[in-house]
Amino acid sequence: xxxxxxxxxxxxxxxxxxxxLGFVVTTIVATHLLGPKRKSKVKxxxxxxxxxxxxxxxxxxxxxxFLVAILFVLFDVEVIFMYPWAVNFKELGWLGIIEMFTFxxxxxxxxxxxxxKKALKWED
Amino acid sequence: MLIIWSFIIYKAIMCVAVFAVALGIAAYSxxxxxxxxxxxxxxxxxxxxxxxxxxxxxxxxxxxxxKEEIIPNVSNKFLFILGPSLVMITALMTGAVxxxxxxxxxxxxxxxxxxxxxxxxxxxYLLGVVSVGVxxxxxxxxxxNNKYALLGAIRASSQMISYEVAMGLAVVAxxxxxxxxxxxxxxxxxxxxxxxxxxxxxPLGFIIFFVCALAxxxxxxxxxxxxxxxxxxxxxxxxxSMKLGLFLFAEYINMFISSAIMAAVYFGGYNMPEWFENxxxxxxxxxxxxxIGMVCFVAKIFIFISVFxxxxxxxxxxxxxxxxxxxxxxxxxxxxxxxxxxALVQAWRNGLF
Numbered sequence: 001x002x003x004x005x006x007x008x009x010x011x012x013x014x015x016x017x018x019x020x021l022g023f024v025v026t027t028i029v030a031t032h033l034l035g036p037k038r039k040s041k042v043k044x045x046x047x048x049x050x051x052x053x054x055x056x057x058x059x060x061x062x063x064x065x066f067l068v069a070i071l072f073v074l075f076d077v078e079v080i081f082m083y084p085w086a087v088n089f090k091e092l093g094w095l096g097i098i099e100m101f102t103f104x105x106x107x108x109x110x111x112x113x114x115x116x117k118k119a120l121k122w123e124d
Numbered sequence: 125m126l127i128i129w130s131f132i133i134y135k136a137i138m139c140v141a142v143f144a145v146a147l148g149i150a151a152y153s154x155x156x157x158x159x160x161x162x163x164x165x166x167x168x169x170x171x172x173x174x175x176x177x178x179x180x181x182x183x184x185x186x187x188x189x190x191k192e193e194i195i196p197n198v199s200n201k202f203l204f205i206l207g208p209s210l211v212m213i214t215a216l217m218t219g220a221v222x223x224x225x226x227x228x229x230x231x232x233x234x235x236x237x238x239x240x241x242x243x244x245x246x247x248x249y250l251l252g253v254v255s256v257g258v259x260x261x262x263x264x265x266x267x268x269n270n271k272y273a274l275l276g277a278i279r280a281s282s283q284m285i286s287y288e289v290a291m292g293l294a295v296v297a298x299x300x301x302x303x304x305x306x307x308x309x310x311x312x313x314x315x316x317x318x319x320x321x322x323x324x325x326x327p328l329g330f331i332i333f334f335v336c337a338l339a340x341x342x343x344x345x346x347x348x349x350x351x352x353x354x355x356x357x358x359x360x361x362x363x364x365s366m367k368l369g370l371f372l373f374a375e376y377i378n379m380f381i382s383s384a385i386m387a388a389v390y391f392g393g394y395n396m397p398e399w400f401e402n403x404x405x406x407x408x409x410x411x412x413x414x415x416i417g418m419v420c421f422v423a424k425i426f427i428f429i430s431v432f433x434x435x436x437x438x439x440x441x442x443x444x445x446x447x448x449x450x451x452x453x454x455x456x457x458x459x460x461x462x463x464x465x466x467a468l469v470q471a472w473r474n475g476l477f
Contacts, residue, residue, distance in 0.1 A: 005244055008128075012135040012241035013220055013249075019139045020216035023147075024209045024370065027189075031366035035192045044197040046270040047361060056198055057266075057274045065282050068448075072285040075456070079292040082463075083248065086299040087306060089467075090474055097467050104460055111456070120452045122445035 067119055078107055130234065138240050142219045150376035151181040153429055160433045188369040196362050200267040207264020208363065208370040214257040215374040218381045221246040223309045225394045225418035228411050238418065239309060246308040247295055250385065251288070254340060257378075258284050261349075264371070265359035276358030279444065280349030284340055286451040291336035293459035294329045297466040298389060301325045312388050316395035323390040325469070328462045330390045332455055337382040339451070341375060344436035348444060383428035387421060394421040 046053050085092065085100050114120055155170065155177065162169025170177030195201055225238040243249050258281045265277020302311045302322050315321050323330045339346040350358030360371045387393060394417035395401075405413065442450070471477065 008131070009241050009243055011132070012139065013217070013243075015132070015136055015139045016142075016217055016220045016240055017213065019143050020213040023143065023216070024212050027366045027370065028205060028209065031189050031191070031369075032193055034190050035365050037192065041197075043194065046196045046198060046268065048271060053270075057269045057271045059271075061274070061278060065278050068282045068286060071452075072289060075289045076285075076292060079289060079296065082293075082296045083299070083306070086296045087304045089300045089304050089470060093474075094471070094476060097471055100467070101464065104464065108457075108460070115453075120448065122448055 064122065071114065071119065074110075075107075078103075134234075134236060135240060138238070139220075142224075142240060143216060146216060146219055146377050146380060147373075149380050149425075150373055151185060153376045153380065154184065155181050156429070157433050157436075160430060161437055164434070164437045185369065188366050191365040193365045193367070194362075196268060196270070198269045199362065200269070203263050203267035204362075205367065207260050207267055208360075208367045208374075210260030210263065211257055211374045212260075212370040212377075214253050214260060215377040215381070218250055218253050218378070219384075221249055221308050222381070222384050222388055223312050223393060224421060226410075226414035228414055238414070242307055242309045244305075244307050247299070247306045250308075251292060251295070255285075255288065257374075261359050264363070268359075268362035270362050272355045273359050273361045276349045276355045276361070279355075280342060280359055283342075283346065283348065283447060283451070286448060287336040287339035287346075287455070290332055290451065290455035290459045291340065293456070293463055294326075294332040294336065297329045297459070297463045298322060298326055298333075300463075300470050301329075301466050302389075308385075308388060312393035312395065315392040318398065319395075321390065321392040321395075326390065326462075326466065328458070329466070330386070332459050332462065333390070334386065335450075335455065337386065338432070338435065339447075341378040341382055341432075343375075343379060343432055345439040345441050346447060347441060348447060379429060379432055380425065383425045383432065384421075386428055387424035391424055393424075394418055396420050 046057075081103070082100065085096050089096065158180070159169040159177070170180040173179040173183050195204055220240040221243055223239040223242070227235040227237045230236050261284075262277050262281045265273045265280070268274070298311075299306060302325075303314050305311060305314075311322070338344075342349050349355075350360070355361070360368055363371060394414075396417070404416065408416070
């Protein structure tokens with residue numbers, strides 16, 4: 001009964017999570033107790049190449065990264081649509097292939113639009 | 125009820141075993157990386173601690189435990205601790221679906237499966253858990269409240285999500301050509317007993333997956349997130365003691381697990397070519413046969429880990445725009461092409477032409 005296809009398959013995942021969590025908690029507590037504690041104002045300041053830190057790091061950053069995140073969501077959802085087709089490839093036959101190729105063609109049109117809009121251009 | 129308890133005990137043993145092996149291999153990967161670097165650069169590498177420097181990883185780990193724990197006074201303390209914990213937990217949890225060998229026969233007649241759990245959605249589970257690892261890096265970098273850490277974290281997460289798309293597409297092609305199952309155990313068994321390794325049908329897919337695995341684990345040449353010259357130490361600039369250790373350790377565990385995945389799904393896992401298996405198949409018991417398969421699997425993983433290290437000392441680091449261009453403008457179209465070719469080839473193999 002290696003794969004049962006029932007929820008009991010997921011029980012070992014919980015066990016593995018507990019093992020991993022136990023390890024992480026143990027190490028963090030142990031290192032907290034074992035290490036020396038000599039605090040000072042300068043030592044607890046953030047390290048930015050030794051120069052005195054100005055302001056904090058909660059500042060706006062380049063919108064390009066945000067764009068990458070949005071594009072990732074779009075493309076990854078489209079990739080997820082392909083998994084059911086991949087699993088049922090044999091059963092769906094030509095119909096599945098033609099439909100999926102149409103889908104990929106539409107995806108490529110969107111991809112070309114991104115390029116044309118210079119969404120993936122990094123150097124200005 | 126008895127069956128459930130024995131099931132839980134077997135699985136708990138397997139969880140602890142995989143955990144111990146992952147930690148041990150991660151620790152000794154650091155040793156092997158330095159030894160291998162020494163070999164490539166014609167020098168010794170670690171040799172003082174124990175014979176051949178074999179105690180070096182233990183010394184490094186012990187040192188990290190006894191270091192002072194510094195939490196910057198401007199940081200968000202809860203998230204600062206949550207970041208490395210998440211990275212480590214997700215790194216360890218990816219090992220749960222990898223089949224390590226054929227089942228062993230126990231004295232009481234039970235089968236002991238050398239896999240923590242054989243999920244029928246194995247690959248989706250892997251992709252899901254790897255995605256959660258990105259949160260760990262982003263949370264850790266943001267909570268530090270350090271400009272360099274923030275930039276490093278943003279770079280790391282945008283790099284990882286960019287390469288995940290191409291990786292997902294390579295996996296779709298792999299699933300099509302290996303017969304339509306997301307379970308890793310099914311993918312591995314389909315390659316044994318007369319089947320061929322998936323890499324024969326998916327050479328381009330394998331190369332795409334390999335490049336994406338390098339980028340996902342933040343290994344050279346994709347180690348921009350911790351680019352010392354520009355960003356001090358990247359997202360773990362502010363971390364010290366074992367919290368830094370968790371980040372570094374998780375990187376090596378990820379490298380081990382991704383090598384194991386590549387060895388399993390593209391190179392047959394514990395299966396060997398038929399002529400090789402026929403040399404010893406008849407003369408040993410089933411359990412010994414399973415153990416030999418496991419040794420072969422570990423040997424394949426070792427080769428992949430060494431290739432990761434070889435690449436690190438051979439190829440210089442990418443520039444950021446080159447990295448993004450490679451991910452979006454080369455790998456994604458290439459993996460779509462690979463998907464199209466795979467679909468047509470598989471249609472031919474299924475007799476649709």
